Amino acid sequence: MNMFLKESMIWVVTYKFGAVKAGPVIRFMRYASYFNKAGLKICFITIEDDKPIGDENPLYDVQGINANSPADFNNKVLSKLNSTKLKPKAIIFLSLDFYSFFHLMYSRKHRVPLIYVSTMKFDMKYKAYGVKRNIIMQHILKYFYFLTFNQLDYIVCSSSQLATDYLNIGVNKNKLKVIFNGVDGDKFYPALNDRKSFLRKKYGLPLDRPLFLFVGLFIERKGVDYLLNLWEKYKQTNLKSKAFLWMVGDEMLDIPENSQHFKSNWPRMRKEFEDRQDIKFNVFETKIDEVYQCADYFIFPSKLEGMPNVLLEAMSSGLPVLLNKFDGFSTDYGEDEMHYKLLSYNIDDEINKLHQFEFNREFTEFLAKNALIKMQSDFSLNKSISDYLSLF
Numbered sequence: 001m002n003m004f005l006k007e008s009m010i011w012v013v014t015y016k017f018g019a020v021k022a023g024p025v026i027r028f029m030r031y032a033s034y035f036n037k038a039g040l041k042i043c044f045i046t047i048e049d050d051k052p053i054g055d056e057n058p059l060y061d062v063q064g065i066n067a068n069s070p071a072d073f074n075n076k077v078l079s080k081l082n083s084t085k086l087k088p089k090a091i092i093f094l095s096l097d098f099y100s101f102f103h104l105m106y107s108r109k110h111r112v113p114l115i116y117v118s119t120m121k122f123d124m125k126y127k128a129y130g131v132k133r134n135i136i137m138q139h140i141l142k143y144f145y146f147l148t149f150n151q152l153d154y155i156v157c158s159s160s161q162l163a164t165d166y167l168n169i170g171v172n173k174n175k176l177k178v179i180f181n182g183v184d185g186d187k188f189y190p191a192l193n194d195r196k197s198f199l200r201k202k203y204g205l206p207l208d209r210p211l212f213l214f215v216g217l218f219i220e221r222k223g224v225d226y227l228l229n230l231w232e233k234y235k236q237t238n239l240k241s242k243a244f245l246w247m248v249g250d251e252m253l254d255i256p257e258n259s260q261h262f263k264s265n266w267p268r269m270r271k272e273f274e275d276r277q278d279i280k281f282n283v284f285e286t287k288i289d290e291v292y293q294c295a296d297y298f299i300f301p302s303k304l305e306g307m308p309n310v311l312l313e314a315m316s317s318g319l320p321v322l323l324n325k326f327d328g329f330s331t332d333y334g335e336d337e338m339h340y341k342l343l344s345y346n347i348d349d350e351i352n353k354l355h356q357f358e359f360n361r362e363f364t365e366f367l368a369k370n371a372l373i374k375m376q377s378d379f380s381l382n383k384s385i386s387d388y389l390s391l392f
Contacts, residue, residue: 009041010392012060013077014094015070017044017052023309024094024119027181032059034385040089040392045080047073071099078103087112090392094119098144104151113153115391119306121328122165146170154391158307159330177391180332182384183312183375190318190372191293199294205280209244210358213295213319215288215310216302218251218270220262223301223324226345228273230301233347234354235278243358245279245299248291292317297357297364301343302326307333312379315339315371320364322353332378339371 012028025044032042036059046052048064065080067073074096081091090113104114149155149171156179157163163176191199200207216222224247231245253263273279285291292298298314299322306328314321315333321340323333336342341357343350357364 008039009043009088010035011043011045011077011088011091012094013045013074013091015047015050015067015073016095017046017050023306024117027309028092028094029057029060030184030381031182031385031388032057034381035389038385038389040389043088045077070095071097074100075103078107081107081110081112089113090115092117096148098141098148101144101148101151104148108151113392114151115154115156116149116152117156117158118162118166119158121162121304121306122169123304123327142169150175156388156391159328159332161330161332162306162328177387179384179387180379181307181309181312182381183309183316183379184381185316185376187289188292188313188316190368196293199290202290203282203285203294205246205294206244209242210297211295212243212245212297212299212322212354212357213291213314214245214247214249214299215284215291215314216249216300216308218247218249218266219253219255220258220266221302221304222249223303224249225262225266225269227299227301228269228279230347230350230354231273231279234351237351238355238358241355241358243278243354246282246291246295247279248282248284250284288313289317292319295319297322300324301345304328312375315368316375316379318368318372320357320367321371322357334371334374338367339374340367 012025014025017025028042028044035042042060044060044062046062046064048066051062051064065073065076067076074093077091078100081087087110093114093116096116107114146169149166149169152175154175154177155166155171156177157166158179158181160178163178166176167173197207200211205211214224214227216224218224227245227247234243235241252258253266270281274281292314296319298319300308300311300314301324302308303324304327307330311321311323311333322343323340324343324345334340341353343353
């Protein structure tokens, strides 16, 4: 039977699987078994030519819709709601724009909860891309976003910091719900030494070198070019360092947020570093939990985020974390010098911090221990699922 016609289900709507696969989509894939236990089935709805291959799972289904743009796609999803006899329990949008305003308004008659999961800092400057110099258009854009968001039942923000962005454009505070991303402690946990050695052999990594790990898309926003520059400076000024950098992610050069400078320079920079003996690049691994268990430290110099899954997974895996105070950063993750070490995008400062991580084991063990406790107490998967179920 078509998943659109099944009862007791949640529609999870995402325009593209690929671009957000490492973030919100994969999160709801992991949530699927927990929703199942509550008698709810997840149905992912995505654009037809972006349906994932090899990701089929009995806990959820994937339906494709033919569409030419995100706006066209979301509107067709809501039109489907109008023609479906058996309604879903809720519709969760992982991407949404103001073009969906009129269809959202029309869909209110069905009384199906409409929920937008905000996975990134909401920045009008970013949303106003292309009209930055037109003040009138910026205000019009802001007004339509305000109308769009107020047609929703809830906006779920993964941190209290993200919620302030919506308050600032006038969204009703009763629509805002803060639900932390849940991390599965049964999957992401610290590895024993023999396990770490086994996995390093599996992935072709050095067995006896301190290993720094980066996980994320190779795009400008993630700070990957800055990370390579920092790594080179660190090795030049610390000749005794035996540290190794493992960068795991997918390349996405053509997305609009990358500058022309990054698009032209990153391929050359990456090729130069691929020839070094102290760095390795890999695409995203299916068994991402094994990737964390190979590492000694996690480094994440991103410039703009919501609540990154990779950060929570690394902390839950017992890794001490070097973390940039990105735009959208929240103290919900913990405290600097207690649960992580903050970067500052100053090369000289960062060199000292890398040195401290590599050579001060007492400090890094202190960070890792506190971070793990924080994950177990505040970011459990069960709590996150329970908070979502309360919305339905």
